[in-house]
Amino acid sequence: MIRLAHFSDIHFNLPSHQVAWRELAHAKRLLGWLGMRASRYRRLAGARTIAAALQADIAQQQLAGVVFTGDMTCLGLPGEFEQARQALEPLRQRQDVVGIPGNHDAYVDEAVGAFERYFPGWLRSDLPHRGWPSPFVRFFGDVALVGLESSRPNLPHDSSGEVPKQALWQLDSLLDHPELRARHVVLALHYGLLRPSGAPDHRLHGLRNADALMQLLPGRVALVIHGHMHRRFMLPLGNGSWVGCAGSVSDTKRSQAYHLLEFEDGVLRLEARRYNSTLQAFEAWPDAPHAGSFPLLER
Numbered sequence: 634m635i636r637l638a639h640f641s642d643i644h645f646n647l648p649s650h651q652v653a654w655r656e657l658a659h660a661k662r663l664l665g666w667l668g669m670r671a672s673r674y675r676r677l678a679g680a681r682t683i684a685a686a687l688q689a690d691i692a693q694q695q696l697a698g699v700v701f702t703g704d705m706t707c708l709g710l711p712g713e714f715e716q717a718r719q720a721l722e723p724l725r726q727r728q729d730v731v732g733i734p735g736n737h738d739a740y741v742d743e744a745v746g747a748f749e750r751y752f753p754g755w756l757r758s759d760l761p762h763r764g765w766p767s768p769f770v771r772f773f774g775d776v777a778l779v780g781l782e783s784s785r786p787n788l789p790h791d792s793s794g795e796v797p798k799q800a801l802w803q804l805d806s807l808l809d810h811p812e813l814r815a816r817h818v819v820l821a822l823h824y825g826l827l828r829p830s831g832a833p834d835h836r837l838h839g840l841r842n843a844d845a846l847m848q849l850l851p852g853r854v855a856l857v858i859h860g861h862m863h864r865r866f867m868l869p870l871g872n873g874s875w876v877g878c879a880g881s882v883s884d885t886k887r888s889q890a891y892h893l894l895e896f897e898d899g900v901l902r903l904e905a906r907r908y909n910s911t912l913q914a915f916e917a918w919p920d921a922p923h924a925g926s927f928p929l930l931e932r
């Protein structure tokens with residue numbers, strides 16, 4: 634049995650007095666910062682407190698590994714990354730964590746590559762990297778976890794992503810590797826492939842080349858896990874594959890939860906653990922929507 638934890642969208646952010654004006658000398662960052670001030674990110678609870686609760690809870694679980702699917706920060710600022718690095722030091726030190734950046738981490742050109750510098754161990758690959766930084770793969774028993782970057786800087790009011798064409802080709806060839814064909818393949822990326830309703834995401838919010846990516850998956854990828862949407866759900870992707878979003882651990886307007894994914898005897902069991910802000914701790918969520926058992930694609 635292999636058990637993984639999946640969390641996403643923790644969104645570390647700085648109080649206004651810690652943001653230098655020169656750091657806002659970019660339309661995207663300035664508008665993002667104003668949006669945070671106006672309310673949009675006020676609902677993001679203290680990431681530092683949640684990081685402590687999350688790590689305490691994760692330490693209690695019998696896990697083969699931990700997966701983070703992006704949006705470590707809000708504006709991709711060095712101060713936000715530094716806060717994240719300090720708060721997540723226990724997870725940063727572990728050898729069994731896989732992580733990829735989200736659009737808020739690659740918010741502007743100068744933020745590109747920061748996530749990889751602050752959390753280099755999270756992008757380690759058990760096979761030679763097909764491309765840098767992704768795709769890469771980590772093996773957890775009979776589960777192969779493929780990390781795929783899909784975030785890039787955007788113009789203001791655009792939070793879409795795209796997997797670079799070259800990374801799609803490299804992913805295509807990686808999925809044919811015998812070490813992957815013999816395992817349950819889980820693909821981790823920031824952007825979802827479908828909205829919770831099953832419809833494609835909007836052009837200014839979703840993965841621009843979701844269709845091209847989805848064409849590579851049938852018969853090869855058992856499960857896609859992602860963040861970005863701040864909503865928890867699990868959907869069939871067709872051809873026996875599944876797609877699951879863990880939501881955001883920090884977004885107080887949604888269920889602040891993370892997922893436990895258990896792979897055993899051809900079945901995936903999904904369990905959610907929810908943040909209790911009174912106790913400042915995560916706890917079991919037995920009747921969580923979308924939790925349960927899902928048949929896995931035959932290997």
Ligand SMILES: [Fe+2]
Nearest residue numbers: 642704861863
């Ligand atoms: Fe997010």
Ligand SMILES: [Fe+2]
Nearest residue numbers: 704735736861
């Ligand atoms: Fe995002």
